[in-house]
Amino acid sequence: MNNLFQLKKIITFCGALACLSAFACVKAARAETATSPVTSENSPLVLAKRGSFFIGGEKAKQNFIELGSQRAADTVTINQMYVEFMQPVGKTKLPVVMVHGAGLSGNSYDTTPDGRMGWYEYFVRNAYPTYVVDQVGRARSGFNQAIFNGVGAKEADPSQQPKITRMGDLHAAWINFRIGPSQGVAYKDSQFPIEAIDELSRMGIPDLSASLTSPNPNYQTLSMLADKLDGIILMGHSQSGHFPLETALLNSEKVKAMILLEPGTCLNDQLSDAQLKKLTSIPLLVVYGDHLSSSTELPGNALGWQQRFEGCQTLIKRINTLGGHAQMLYPPSLGILGNSHMLMLDKNNLQIADLIMDWINKNTNQ
Amino acid sequence: MNNLFQLKKIITFCGALACLSAFACVKAARAETATSPVTSENSPLVLAKRGSFFIGGEKAKQNFIELGSQRAADTVTINQMYVEFMQPVGKTKLPVVMVHGAGLSGNSYDTTPDGRMGWYEYFVRNAYPTYVVDQVGRARSGFNQAIFNGVGAKEADPSQQPKITRMGDLHAAWINFRIGPSQGVAYKDSQFPIEAIDELSRMGIPDLSASLTSPNPNYQTLSMLADKLDGIILMGHSQSGHFPLETALLNSEKVKAMILLEPGTCLNDQLSDAQLKKLTSIPLLVVYGDHLSSSTELPGNALGWQQRFEGCQTLIKRINTLGGHAQMLYPPSLGILGNSHMLMLDKNNLQIADLIMDWINKNTNQ
Numbered sequence: 001m002n003n004l005f006q007l008k009k010i011i012t013f014c015g016a017l018a019c020l021s022a023f024a025c026v027k028a029a030r031a032e033t034a035t036s037p038v039t040s041e042n043s044p045l046v047l048a049k050r051g052s053f054f055i056g057g058e059k060a061k062q063n064f065i066e067l068g069s070q071r072a073a074d075t076v077t078i079n080q081m082y083v084e085f086m087q088p089v090g091k092t093k094l095p096v097v098m099v100h101g102a103g104l105s106g107n108s109y110d111t112t113p114d115g116r117m118g119w120y121e122y123f124v125r126n127a128y129p130t131y132v133v134d135q136v137g138r139a140r141s142g143f144n145q146a147i148f149n150g151v152g153a154k155e156a157d158p159s160q161q162p163k164i165t166r167m168g169d170l171h172a173a174w175i176n177f178r179i180g181p182s183q184g185v186a187y188k189d190s191q192f193p194i195e196a197i198d199e200l201s202r203m204g205i206p207d208l209s210a211s212l213t214s215p216n217p218n219y220q221t222l223s224m225l226a227d228k229l230d231g232i233i234l235m236g237h238s239q240s241g242h243f244p245l246e247t248a249l250l251n252s253e254k255v256k257a258m259i260l261l262e263p264g265t266c267l268n269d270q271l272s273d274a275q276l277k278k279l280t281s282i283p284l285l286v287v288y289g290d291h292l293s294s295s296t297e298l299p300g301n302a303l304g305w306q307q308r309f310e311g312c313q314t315l316i317k318r319i320n321t322l323g324g325h326a327q328m329l330y331p332p333s334l335g336i337l338g339n340s341h342m343l344m345l346d347k348n349n350l351q352i353a354d355l356i357m358d359w360i361n362k363n364t365n366q
Numbered sequence: 367m368n369n370l371f372q373l374k375k376i377i378t379f380c381g382a383l384a385c386l387s388a389f390a391c392v393k394a395a396r397a398e399t400a401t402s403p404v405t406s407e408n409s410p411l412v413l414a415k416r417g418s419f420f421i422g423g424e425k426a427k428q429n430f431i432e433l434g435s436q437r438a439a440d441t442v443t444i445n446q447m448y449v450e451f452m453q454p455v456g457k458t459k460l461p462v463v464m465v466h467g468a469g470l471s472g473n474s475y476d477t478t479p480d481g482r483m484g485w486y487e488y489f490v491r492n493a494y495p496t497y498v499v500d501q502v503g504r505a506r507s508g509f510n511q512a513i514f515n516g517v518g519a520k521e522a523d524p525s526q527q528p529k530i531t532r533m534g535d536l537h538a539a540w541i542n543f544r545i546g547p548s549q550g551v552a553y554k555d556s557q558f559p560i561e562a563i564d565e566l567s568r569m570g571i572p573d574l575s576a577s578l579t580s581p582n583p584n585y586q587t588l589s590m591l592a593d594k595l596d597g598i599i600l601m602g603h604s605q606s607g608h609f610p611l612e613t614a615l616l617n618s619e620k621v622k623a624m625i626l627l628e629p630g631t632c633l634n635d636q637l638s639d640a641q642l643k644k645l646t647s648i649p650l651l652v653v654y655g656d657h658l659s660s661s662t663e664l665p666g667n668a669l670g671w672q673q674r675f676e677g678c679q680t681l682i683k684r685i686n687t688l689g690g691h692a693q694m695l696y697p698p699s700l701g702i703l704g705n706s707h708m709l710m711l712d713k714n715n716l717q718i719a720d721l722i723m724d725w726i727n728k729n730t731n732q
Contacts, residue, residue: 045415046413047410050411067532070529072537106506111419139506140506151524152525166432166434168438204508205509297437
């Protein structure tokens with residue numbers, strides 16, 4: 001009887017789950033996760049697989065000077081795209097691909113400036129295999145340095161050298177990202193973790209988009225990624241906000257949903273009804289934060305945030321008129337105030353992610 | 367009796383491990399890992415925490431042109447370092463910091479070109495909190511673009527523009543990395559996954575080391591990282607092979623071990639005995655692969671691989687004579703043949719990692 005009592009105690013301790021090995025444990029953990037997402041960054045993260053790879057790119061022959069005057073003429077790869085990924089264990093949903101904006105890299109979707117969990121991990125914790133890229137021409141994807149070395153060696157005219165743009169702390173970040181209206185002044189309801197603003201500055205890196213050939217090779221490369229993963233939910237932000245539209249026009253079969261976060265443009269003035277018809281089978285979500293009357297700090301007649309928002313609303317109406325499924329997510333209309341341009345870094349970043357995941361669940365076959 | 371039989375079956379199934387929840391499962395999984403490392407990439411990876419952050423950097427004022435002629439003059443951050451990390455669950459060992467070589471980024475330590483597990487994940491699976499950086503001036507750490515835009519706008523002379531070096535496929539990679547002696551010809555015993563050579567080409571990105579100020583800001587920044595993590599094992603490769611020495615000279619308290627993988631130099635000709643005495647309390651391991659008689663493909667009187675190896679052996683002797691603990695790991699002397707310059711990507715990359723971890727276990731207080 002004493003033994004039986006002990007046996008019962010052990011069984012009670014084991015509960016409904018049973019572990020023979022680390023792997024069995026993880027499977028058991030995942031079974032629970034499937035019905036009750038582990039959304040806290042303080043609980044361990046269990047991954048079926050993670051890592052990185054490159055996609056796309058082509059070989060280019062470059063001479064001694066173009067390569068930096070170190071070794072002989074050779075070939076290199078240009079226009080490749082770096083991809084890092086995490087796959088959750090157990091039953092998974094559609095893969096999500098996250099593309100960052102201007103002057104930033106894929107780390108925009110990782111840990112926030114104040115050290116909280118970013119969307120990259122949060123989507124994984126919610127059963128999405130998640131892929132974060134560095135745009136072609138940026139960060140770990142590299143760029144084509146040939147023309148710069150040609151100019152440096154006076155073999156090409158400086159006017160041929162592409163401009164390299166950089167995110168200034170006040171104009172491109174603080175004001176344009178709608179954290180506050182002027183230096184040191186934040187919107188009272190700002191969701192941005194202002195105490196960590198210096199970390200946002202450190203996230204800024206040189207943007208070599210002007211060095212890319214036309215059409216932007218990111219579209220074709222993302223289409224290749226959609227093929228490789230056999231269907232993706234494609235998310236772009238800001239400068240890459242319209243990339244999901246361009247990629248879906250190339251690959252309407254494998255782009256399963258388009259999420260445009262604070263797009264610089266929804267291409268409303270550029271896309272014909274014939275083009276939009278190709279997109280009607282693909283759900284589209286556009287997301288904008290608050291304080292749209294803020295300045296972009298761009299010169300001349302560049303469109304402001306409010307105009308960009310309205311252009312996207314027009315596109316949404318056009319797509320829906322053609323039989324599509326497009327929607328605007330504007331948190332202020334739900335009473336969620338103060339979101340900046342960097343929704344994925346804001347203090348309520350997981351709340352915004354939840355709204356997006358709700359939309360995905362309702363609008364895609366998972 | 368029937369019930370008792372079933373109870374026994376359940377207990378056998380549960381084994382010594384018990385899971386009440388995802389978290390308990392993970393703890394149980396970890397308990398097994400502690401004594402029996404989960405070294406297969408096919409078993410789930412359980413992380414206590416992961417993410418990224420930046421360290422170091424300083425503010426710089428830049429004008430309209432320097433910033434890329436987009437928005438007004440502003441401040442940006444330069445010389446910051448991107449750091450990504452994974453922390454295993456359970457009892458952990460000393461943090462390991464991995465620094466990549468020339469023309470590459472931190473992804474050198476991640477998934478191999480042929481899709482196998484890299485050292486980043488393998489060290490985590492062996493209880494090391496592991497931190498992979500992009501060098502200051504590279505990839506997600508960015509670089510200072512000001513002079514390039516100044517030259518492009520004809521405000522500075524092209525001769526002031528730093529050269530941007532790039533890893534050519536034949537000369538810098540195939541021959542210099544000691545995969546094979548000539549185009550299309552591999553060493554018969556080569557450990558490099560030759561079928562995936564194009565993926566190595568895609569890993570190559572522009573190297574802006576020539577744009578950095580002197581002393582190289584990577585040393586100070588890695589020292590800051592050593593402070594932040596309260597003690598690190600610092601690993602450098604190739605171009606950064608000597609970074610652990612330079613960082614330890616700045617911070618001999620928090621650099622707990624130095625691992626120099628295929629260093630371009632061990633600084634033997636540059637470090638005085640007085641300097642080396644500062645390093646005698648810190649274990650030092652130098653690692654070189656095979657085929658050291660291969661050419662570096664560098665012009666003039668640049669040191670070859672064999673000379674670099676011998677310079678490191680001299681440094682090891684000098685440190686040991688001064689009372690230090692330095693050692694050469696040369697796999698061919700153990701009968702392990704064919705390793706390339708890219709040890710962490712070779713087919714036997716985990717075998718090499720095991721040798722390094724054995725050395726760490728024997729030479730540090732864990």
